[in-house]
Amino acid sequence: MKKSVYLFCSILLICGLSFQSSEAQQSFTVKANQLKAPISPTMWGVFFEDINMGADGGIYAELIKNRSFEFYKPLMGWAVEGKKSEGDILVLNRQGANTSNPRFLRVNVNEANNISIINEGFRGMGIKAGLRYDFSFMYRQAKPGVKLYLELLNEKNEVIGKGESIPSGSGSNWDKQSVSFNATATAQKAKFKIRFEGNGVVDLDMISLFPSDTWKGRPGGMRSDMVQLLADMKPGFIRFPGGCIVEGHDLATRYQWKKTIGPLENRELIVNRWNTEFAHRPTPDYYQTFGLGFFEYFQLADDIGAEPLPILNCGMACQFNTAELVPIDQLQPYVQDALDLIEFANGDVNSTWGRVRAEMGHPKPFNLKMLGVGNENWGPQYLERLKIFTKAIKDKYPNIKLVNSSGTDPDGDRFNLLNTELRKMNADIIDEHYYRKPEWFLQNVSRYDNYPRNGPKIFAGEYAAQSDKIVSVNNKNNLQTAISEAAFMTGLERNADVVIMASYAPLFAHVDAWQWTPDMIWVDNLQAYGTPNYFVQKLYSTNIGTHVVPLLNNNKTALIGDGGIFASSVVDKKTNELILKIVNTSDKEAESSFNVEGVNKLPSKANLTVLTSNNLGDVNSISKPSEVVPNETQIAIKGKTVKLKLAANSFSVLRVKML
Structure with missing residues (x-):
């Protein structure tokens, strides 16, 4: 031809x-x-993954980058100014004394050195004129004598907000101090300066700066404009925390929910697996502080009226990276994490993990109904581990619906194996993913017309039309991709007896710090906007029907x-x-x-x-x-x-x- x-x-x-x-x-x-x-x-929902600086530097409103000096390079994000001598600025490591947050900064202050430390923020700091900013830090000092001058600086190094703080008390215990001040001007990429005066030695940790206009005005909370875009969608569910970060590059960097709850200073930071994943967009300063942790995810779902759908590691690291596995005879701690999570979400205040939730400020259960075991995992090794998780969870919590992976693609050997075996297992929900060209979405509108009406239900867990190709920097959130997705979604809706959940992915991207395109909502330090794809999702979710x-x-x-x-x-x-x-x-x-x-x-x-x-x-x-x-x-x-x-x-x- x-x-x-x-x-x-x-x-x-x-x-x-x-x-x-x-x-x-x-x-x-x-x-x-x-x-x-x-x-x-739950038909139309949202999928959250901490990619493209979606959490730190995104929806989590913290403005200070590397606030506890735990990055691979302890002073990444910080600059030191002044006539410092050797030893005036030291990073100390408590090691076994505090395994979650071992490092802190020691500053030797005297009248001669005039030391300042400056934080650059996440690609700068978005500052709004007239808005209050809340600064806090943990400290200890042998004796009083140091004063902190706090300054917000715009792109021209002009002061656009300032405050003062004098640490009080002395001794070996750590204290916390807070101070608030208003900004006098707006800046897209400001930075924050702490200037020291006096004589003395002060130890600093958990240096933090938040805007006061967080979602629901919660101190240390989320960016209200980004959450509002989600709330406006009225999603039926929110899946969290991913995505490939659930698996981690290796098992050491997998997501561990228990390390993301409790006091912030006790949450153990790890590198984000998207840190150096793509050579075309290296992001060496991309970490997870877990200020946005599992409690906050559940709270967010509660706020916007969405069912929570947490996804947990099943003892497998990302198979595209290390494919590291936990031996079957060592899998029990991973299974116990799943059982404990259900208790954390649903247990009464007298249960071990329900008490933890209550102490964090939410005595009422979160009413968790669904849980994902593994993310985009495949092969017989996944099925072997999934069966162990399924038995343990169903034995104790028979009403919890489990979401199971069908791999990375909507067809091929991986998909066929999993789809066949999961149906034999009578799985509750099978999670299918498709990142394809717009033409694929039009050709596959009838994909679910001939699926079995009985047996497992389908979760269209990750999909997005690719205007160029998968993992291309040239992918665009344009009208063509949006209407091709809208056409495909008519097929999902028409087959609502088979498909019970669907979500576009990824959700957020920072215009100066993205690793993957396309994405549903884009932000800079001051603004957030929905793409045409966002409006397609919103039109479906706000016009859901019964x-x-x-x-x-x-x-x-x-x-x-x-x-x-x-x-x-x-x-x-x-x-x-x-x-x-x-x-x-x-x-x-x-x-x-x-x-x-x-x-x-x-x-x-x-x-x-x-x-x-x-x-x-x-x-x-x-x-x-x-x-x-x-x-x-x-x-x-x-x-x-x-x-x-x-x-x-x-x-x-x-x-x-x-x-």
Whole structure:
């Protein structure tokens, strides 16, 4: 076959025959009274992983980088100024005396050296004019005599906020002191300076600076703008803490939830596994301080009304890195961690781990219903370990639903082995992942049409259309990737009796510190914005409905690519509304009519929300965060037929009352 002919045929297949003429109006039927599958409240959720500085330097609002001097290079992120002599600045290591946080800084202060230490923040510090900033630190000193001058400096080294602190008391015990001050100007990339005066020696640790406008005003909390974007989605669940950081580069750097709870100074920092993963984006200063730990994740889920879905290590490190394994006869501590986590989340205040939760400020259980065992693991070694976890958890907590990995890809030998064996095990939920080109998503809209209706349910746990290719720095969150995902999601929704959860991944990315693209929400130090992909996810999750109803083409089959159109329909029994989600992947406007059967009548008007733009390559950005956003209008309805002009390359959501 000639190359040109082959290319033409491929384009027709990829676009779902989208080059059919759109001049003739297409007519479809909605059977609004034929309730099919109920839709799980967890259908649309979010996946959080600490990648792209999503936690430290991102949603966790701490502004000081390397606040406890535990990075591989103890003074990374810090600069020292002044006429210091040898020994005036020392990093000491307590080793066995404090294994979680062994290092601290000793500063010898005298009138001659005029020492200052300056922290650069996470690619700078975002400072807002008029906002209060809360500084704190742990210290000890042999005798009083040192004064700290605190200064926020903008990009020109101008002071835009200042305070003072005089450590009090003396002795060998560590104390904590706090002071607050207001910023006088806004800066995108500020830094923080501590200038020492007086005479004496002071030891410092856990040097911290937080903005006061954290989510819910919690001291030491999260960035409110980033959490608000999540809350606005009304997600059914939040999966945490990942992702590949669950596995770690090796088992020593795996995520261990027990080390992420309790007092901050007792949480043991580790390197982030994305620190040096990609040669194209090395990030040697990327660590996990666990200020955002498992308690905070559960609290976040509680705040935004989402079911928590923690994922735990199953005794396997990342198989793309070391593939390190815990021997089966040494797996019990990993299994016990899972059992203890359930008690931490759900146990009463008299239980061992329920008491820990209560002491952290949440006596009421978090009502955990789901737990993931392993992340993207594969092979017989995973199945062997999974069976041990499953038996132990189900024996003690039979009502906990377990999420199991189907590997890294939606097909191939790894997937086939796991899919087969997990179904033999009668797994609760199978987690499928797909990072593919937009064309794959259009071709696979019907992926779940022929899945078994009984047996394990599906969690579409990680997916994102790749505008270029996987792990490419050129991937974009553009309109094309967004509407291809929207089309694929019509298939997920139509098969809600099989698919009970879905989440885009990754969630967050810092514009100056990313390792992976594309990502759903992008931030800098002062702003956060949603991509077109974010708005697709939000439109689905805020228009979830309670039951699937049939939406058929002229051949009485599901609407999958007719003239480039993909669609699904649900009803919300709580509000008595019909909700249509319609994707036009054609580059031409399409006139379509939807005849609604099974209702007495429809109102004369309905709400229509449309996500589109002038070009498939259009994206949002820090400078233009609203380039591609949904627009809401009202449309007129005559009788029981809804007539729509579907914009080219668009995703539309129609909500109409059923009278």
